[in-house]
Amino acid sequence: MNYLRSFAPWIVYAAVATQLDWRYSALVGLLLSAGLVVWERRERRPWDSMVIELSAAVFFGLLAVFAFADPGSAASDQVVTMSSAWLALTAWGSLVIGRPFTLGIARQMVQPQLWRNPLFRRTNVVITAVWASAFTIEALALGFLLAFAPHATAAVVTFKVAGFAVPVLFTIRYPRIVRARALKEPA
Template sequence: MARSLLGFLPWIAYAVVATSDEWRYGAILGLVIAVGVIVIDRRAGRTWDQMVIEVSAAAFFLPITVISFVSPDSPLMPYGPALVNAWLALTAWGSLAVRRPFTLGIARRTTPPEVWRTPLFLRVNVVITMVWGAAFTVAAVALAVLLHEAPHATAAVVAVKILSFAVPAVFTVRYPKAVAARHLRPAGHTA
């Protein structure tokens, strides 16, 4: 799980460092971390499908970094947290649209190869990716509304940011265990 969360480090760093006054540092840090994690992962033999979130981070932070320097007062600046979640939602839903849930590559890091091609493995990852996509979508909308209507509601913004990662992360840990327990239960056993 800790290794899987490393892919979210660029997003977390941006969320912590970027402020409404100075989003450039968060954008640069997110980009540097994303590229660094990609380089480390590739050197460790990770395949591209195991780095969807990392590649998505680089693809997001590169233009955001450029925009933050070219136009530091861009009207996008106050909506950085909403944009992050919208991009992550697009990544999750896009991976489902091409029938390659972004969680597949991550799950393969900790799952035996003989399980990878089973319909259940794919189904579990579709459900997990849908939960991440839903969390990011709800957070993007909530943050956009909050940042527009109550730009100084820092506690609410922080709560949405935390929940948009914590809820699906907990689900990601628990759901496969629940599915495995259900499918490994002896025949005729009810609970």
């Protein structure tokens, strides 16, 4: 699944962020995301299919610079929340500029004749909005949780897993539902 590959740096980062100093967690995220971008470009994947990967490289690059510049910053306690908020901004931003981030990924999985289909575009707008909403809810929940229960690791992990699992399941199911409806409609 292309989405799993796209989010791999974020997933690995979430796993190591609780184990490593935030500076080294940021470096792990940066190396993974930059490596993924390089690998995908060598595979000739188009730029528009790598929005999440590029966003990750920028986020982890900025985070690494900030973390090494100010290792004792209070921001280190909010990095998990900031990563979710960054993903939310990436997803919402892609909708605002009229280029849903899922569109480039979906184009890699369907025939080119479907790319201009309004239903294909609309489906990706809906899927991207679900991802954006999930990231937003996750960032708000994590911000609240970490403010009031900063050591609730199990709850943090649960929010992170749900923030990814719910939109993944939606992304798998929704196109099937759209296709089934389209096939039922008279021409």
